[in-house]
Amino acid sequence: MHAHLVFVTKFRHKMFTDRHPTRMKQIRRDACADLDTELIEFNGENNHVPLLVNFPPKVAVTRLVNSLKGVSSRRLRQEFPDLARHYYRANKLWSGSYFAASVGGAPLTIVKQYIEQQNRPG
Template sequence: MFTEEMLRCCESIMIEVCDDFGAVLVDFNGEHDHVHLLVHYPPKVALSVLVNSLKGVSARLLRKEFGPHVGQYLSDGHFWSPSYFAASCGGAPLSIVKEYIESQRRPG
């Protein structure tokens, strides 16, 4: 469903949401059906709350901006899957994690 334009908009939205939490979106990329984020967030922030906000705000604003396009891909009415994957990368060099995120094939 994601186009290059949608991914740029999604990244901007997620930067703002992270700012609201005192977090930093270090890196962002996406493919046609999912996104990858590298986020540095303070320990006082519950990861599940941050993720729910990222997904909720982005879903609302992306539907508003790209409604007709998005509508054709939603069979169950949900923009994002209810699940997510999160991993700590405290031991891995950030350059390796960033390289992985940047290597994702963005839609043309």
């Protein structure tokens, strides 16, 4: 199964710069591997990140989302302490909400292209 996921930062703070997405992609790829899932595409803007994930039906979307958000939040806060100024009020990097859509109607190449075309923070 394929899912298009989008995570937004807490309070939609614009916290990511050009040095964060590369590390975030590797963190997400590792978290996916732990769940026997595959990160197909990833990109990020300064206040949200879209991704395309291939996962087996035995993995619940909520479990996948919680793992990806939890692991990335913990590791990014450890590796980039400067992000603390954005989440000091809530002590959270990500908003509690997320967007998830199954992908099947549109060809995967179209969804990948959409994610690739997101503006990287600069």
